[in-house]
Amino acid sequence: MNSRIGYVAFNTFREAVRDRVLYNLIAFAVLLSGAAVLVGEISIDIERLVVVNLGLTAVSLFGVVIAIFMGIGLVSKEIEKRTLYTVLSRPLRRWEFVVGKFFGLTGTLIVNTLFMAIGVFLALLYVAHKFSPADLWVLVALYFIVLEFLIVCALALFFSSFSTPVMSALFTFALFVIGSLAEDLRGFAQLTLGAAGALATGIAYVVPNFSALNIINEAAHGDPVPGRLILYNTAYALLYSAMTISGAVLIFQRRNLK
């Protein structure tokens, strides 16, 4: 990685830590340990399911919220504080600034997810007293969640490159909801005929597909995940993020910052 991009990325990460973003880990720890202890008391034989379902859902939702609310402010905050002018007056290109911000934000989320993953596995150990081969799929599900974050970060950054923070948050959240229902959307598109069908199919394939990245239910039941899916989802997330960041770069290059 270009050292200038690395510098922007590191500073973005440092700023996130300074903004106490990682404090969400406390809430996560309380939620998960509470669930692990409580479910054993009030239910029968679903402790592991609850820990996996609740743990992975929390990792996903906490991360998406962080990605959206940090991502939308990455550009606008720099403009508001007028620090962007200082940054861009140095030998740093605009595209390097955008890409560096993206890596900084995803880095923050990866570190955050790493801590949460440790929490999930500790809770699993608490309820099952040992690890099992099925726990490997929990790891795969966590990996898919990280891929999900890559796309959400890229989207938030894309919208923040030309819109206000509030509108960027709305757009990103709306695309997250639509993308989570992508399979239903494609199902409806298949059942629609004519021009409306072609339009619906086009939209269904262009919006981000978060549903394929959500295997929380399968991981909870210990269902194996085909290696091909891991490969395809990885390629998909990287390509979709690259596409969105390219769009952000194109817009930011032309943006009048005066």
Added chain:
Amino acid sequence: MRPAKRVNVAAAVVLAISLAGAVKMLFAIERVQLRPEAQQALYIRSPKVLRRLSLGYTGLLADIYWTRAVQYFGAQHHRGSGDYRLLAPLLRVATELDPHLLPPYQFGANFLGPQPPNGAGLPGDALALLKYGIRYNPDQWRLYYNLGFLYYTEFKDYAKAAETFERGAQLPVTNKFMPVLAARMAQHAGEFDTARMLWYTTYQSTKEAAIRENAVAHLRALQVDEEVTRLEEVVEKYRQQTGHLPASMGDLERAGFIHGTPVDPTGHAYKLMPSGRIEVDDPQRILFITKGLSPGMASPVPKPVSGPDTK
């Protein structure tokens, strides 16, 4: 080329290649199925829980669940899978979220009641659905009509059908056929006329093309069943008069029992078999007929279409 322009071109190229690659990956992902049945799961079956989760937007959620029920029934019917286990729960959720949403009762009962492949073969669930609908919408004659129809077609319970049509007939806003249907059920006679009137009322009371087509197909089948019955009675009369069976339709015509060659609704002449039975020329062209078939042949029903998603 200026550095800024170079960046723009590079970004545009990356964007185009990534978009194409992402769509290609999506096609590949679609081919990897984890658990097919997981796609058809109904995660929340409790209308009470859904009511809370909907934050008060129960009407919209009921619409969504009714749409899901339609899509589910359509997809299962299209595949010819015969597995409709989620249909009743989907309809129950939709109607409990919004008890005044009428389509799930009217059409849902049509999905649930008939035996596969025309329906889910769950007349008990259809009955429960319509009774629930009437409890919350006691002034809707269509629900009484649907319930009476269900008693008549699936349960052959003429007394209950008569009572239901009678209750529907007494509503301030009703259909002119309701009292007639009630009377016919009570008499338990005139099977063809009654069935014709039921299907005619179905045809009249809906704008849905699929339901109307189904009603037309049943009306056509009733016509064939009635004509075959009548022609076989004529053959029997001929045999009683002459002591032998007619060799052809011409014999019946010459003896003055019929005028011209009788044809079915598709324009093909009815066939007189050596045993004296009447058969239609091509049974597959006339759905739902119960008469005029070769011995042992089942009543023809619409064939499920195997879609590309059928595995």
